[in-house]
Amino acid sequence: MLEFELDSRRGSFHLQLSARFRAPWTVLYGHSGSGKSTLLRLLAGLDRGDVAPVRIVHDDRILADSATKIWLAPGRRRAALVTQQPALFPHRSVAANVGYGLPYLRPSERAKVIQANLELVGASHLVDRRPEDLSGGEAQRVALARALAPKPALLLLDEPFSALDGPAADALLERLQSWVDARAIQAVMATHEAADAFAIGAEVALLQEGRLVAQGHASHVLSGERTRILSRLDSASATTSSAAGQTQKSLQPERGSHSAGGISNPES
CATH class of the missing domain: 3.40.50.300 (P-loop containing nucleotide triphosphate hydrolases)
Structure with a gap:
């Protein structure tokens, strides 16, 4: 609570x-x-x-x-905040960004956590990229993975x-x-x-x-x-329905005429 x-x-x-x-x-x-x-x-x-x-x-x-x-202090609250602005570290790769809050893990364990969280947010294919190479949506996915990696309480x-x-x-x-x-x-x-x-x-x-x-x-x-x-x-x-109806009506040929080759001819 x-x-x-x-x-x-x-x-x-x-x-x-x-x-x-x-x-x-x-x-x-x-x-x-x-x-x-x-x-x-x-x-x-x-x-x-x-x-x-x-x-x-x-x-x-x-x-x-x-x-x-x-x-x-923020680091002692076991809380993670994810905002509209991803605020990724520009000099670090995606993997290094996500693993930033995991210094206490051995490298092999850290790599597993990084991969798992990137998979969760649908960004595992971005692992080696730099923030400058990410779209806005990709950067938000990575920022979320970084927040989740340490398993915050809040x-x-x-x-x-x-x-x-x-x-x-x-x-x-x-x-x-x-x-x-x-x-x-x-x-x-x-x-x-x-x-x-x-x-x-x-x-x-x-x-x-x-x-x-x-x-x-x-x-x-x-x-x-x-x-x-x-x-x-x-x-x-x-x-939308009204506009579709008007469009359909405008495409119907006039009664009493037919079109041939783009030219309206009277009935014989």
């Missing part, structure tokens, strides 16, 4: 949250500027901002507590599949969910795509302007979004 109490200001933005995430997967849903990325960076320990008070506890382990002046995902097309992102998310669930790793994923929350059946935390305004199953918290999406799909389907 992840529980936290945060009160952070950065410029004019004020993040004020108190919540408990008990589900294996929690989706942070909200539009740009709602505080999703800020929350994830605070949980990971990468951003302190102007925080007071603060308390972050994961599985009964205190990660931060202003009352007792505890603030664990996985934080900030729209990590934004450079992948829909089917590829869906397939990767499905594999990732199975992998994470099998290892009892808690995951928190930020997205503005309601479909992601429905796809994995996650708990949803709805953020607006730095506040938690709703929390629960996607079918309840995002019922309005689901209705909006279905309405748009129905509208698009109707428009």
Whole structure:
């Protein structure tokens, strides 16, 4: 379980949250500027901002507590953050990037872990490449493999599949969910795509302007979004059908005439 109490200001933005995430997967849903990325960076320990008070506890382990002046460094939190920007080490190969957090393993064991995680994200064929030779989607796959390799206790995902097309992102998310669930790793994923929350059946935390305004199953918290999406799909389907009908009608020959060689001739 992840529980936290945060009160952070950065410029004019004020993040004020108190919540408990008990589900294996929690989706942070909200539009740009709602505080999703800020929350994830605070949980990971990468951003302190102007925080007071603060308390972050994961599985009964205190990660931060202003009352007792505890603030664990990112490397001691057993948390991994994957963002839209892969931030791979440009001077290292894909294999060296994925193995960066595994210095305690023998080379043979490290190689096995690297290969297994690259296979998980569909990037085993990229093992010897450099980041500069990767597409945006490939780099995001490698960044995810690097985060998973040390088997974190808490996985934080900030729209990590934004450079992948829909089917590829869906397939990767499905594999990732199975992998994470099998290892009892808690995951928190930020997205503005309601479909992601429905796809994995996650708990949803709805953020607006730095506040938690709703929390629960996607079918309840995002019922309005689901209705909006279905309405748009129905509208698009109707428009497509209408356009197809008009096209079919325009291709039909006029009654009382036939075409031969591209020239309309009257009937005899």
